[in-house]
Amino acid sequence: MKKSRLYPFERNRYFYGKLLTVRDFESEQKYFNDKRRLLNRLLYGSGVLSGMQVVAVDDKTISVEMGVAIDYIGRELVIPSPVTLKLSMIEGFTNNEYKKNVYLCVAYDEKGKEPVHSVGNSAIRSDEVSEYNRVLESYRLFIVEEAPAPSSFEFVRLLENVATIYEDVGVRITQRMPKYVNPGEVVEIKLVVEKTLQTPRIAFQYEYDAVGFTTVGHDGQNVSFAEPGDAQETEYTVSFHVKAPLEAGSLATLTVPNSAAKLTIGDAVIPLDSNAKHVIEVLEEPVAERILKDWHERSLEEAVEGSADQSICLAKISLLQLGPTYMIEKVDRVPYNEYIESTSLLQRLAQTSRASSLHKFYASAETEDLEYGAKPSLDVQYHPERNEFDFKLGIPRPQHLYDEIATGTMEVLLESIGKTGGFFFSRGKKNYVSDEINHGLGEGQVSVVVGLEEVERSVAGDLNAVQKRVYYGQSDVFKGTEFEPDIPNVSLGTVVYPEKGTFRIGMKLQGEMESTASVIAVRWWAFKTLGTAPQQGEVDNEQLEDVLGEAAASEE
Known part of the structure; x- marks a missing residue:
């Protein structure tokens, strides 16, 4: 294979008495090399097989570990031992600008070895002539100062649709999405921002136009990126999603109009010159089948020659300017994932x-x-x-029910009659009606629930050890149990004045009181119904019990 061009394979035919010349031996080597390299290229692809890690030794020096790779025309690249080099001594590195990213690449190379005296040439030339006795298959390390385009990689072209939104010396913004989609599929779109370390902070926002795609997410068609102030990264990715059309066989488009985009680098607003656009095909068959079909239907020329001059990028090296010189800030290994995985793995x-x-x-x-x-x-x-x-x-959130509930207590003093020892509301009376109580919920129909409240304290009189009980209905049903209250057996009733926002509480003593309490505490709850007000006297018991339970818990 010469300059990545594939020639028909041709091998020597041997016979007795054949005169073997240099051409015959070169043809012998070429036959096996070209065939092996073709199979390497088509079976394994290109990239790093093992090793070749790049590390920063100090601020200006890198080390490349030993390793093996296959280049884009199937040639084996071997670094047999670690090599340490100053960045400024590597081919392609320039000293006129240090605020940048540089890319360390490796390529196949050959070198002559073992010079020997050429007998044949000395017969026709008077001076001594030497020729190399061996060809050493080697490698060449060099620096590239411009990032390779994503679409220059074969697998990116097969799998992704890449659109460049903006690119200059220190910044490149691209948008990437799958090349094919199936109907109704949720598709991830990646906005990739690449920059140098000393490029000022970047902010980018835009509103995309979609034809066929449906927006997924609460941000709608707005996409934004703002570089963190304390970040020290050279690449950022922002993802968002769209949903593919439901009909196969159509084309869906997604466009980033320059009129709807705002790019800020530092304090400067950068205008965009063109509209970035994706055109995606919606497939009936699975996407993987279509990608395999594209792979199988590519021509041999495309397979062998498509990336013939492309080397393998081993590292992206981020530089910082320090006065008149530079320092290595960060090394990203194999930034474009140019690896070859073992088939068994x-x-x-x-x-x-x-x-x-x-x-x-x-x-x-x-x-x-x-x-x-x-x-x-x-x-x-x-x-x-x-x-x-x-x-x-x-x-x-549900409507805030606590704004529609009011509660309070009312205390009624009891008077003693020395002759009988009993306790009544007033001398000779067993009925009591309170003054009007303002419940605070305003005008309108309310439901009022009342109960007798009992407060128990610890024997030691600890004020913190307080337990409240509120008895609704007839408290005498607990008589004779451990829950029997030390409060009078009283019937309670209410009268509500909807136009005033007030109510009264009525009480009636049932029989003689055996309680020693001198005060009756009445706990009342006023509940204002929501929505359609119930008819007078009508209460939604389940809703009322739930609300009262919540309110009682919060009160405690």
């Missing part, structure tokens, strides 16, 4: 995946309160890397 991973997570997905959920009267909301986010759905459910 992939097989075992596939078996593990089938055994553990086939047809399974995971879900997490959370709820949030919305204002009373708002419509319920549901926001769904899908994370394909972990096959997980995040559900966020917004539930309107």
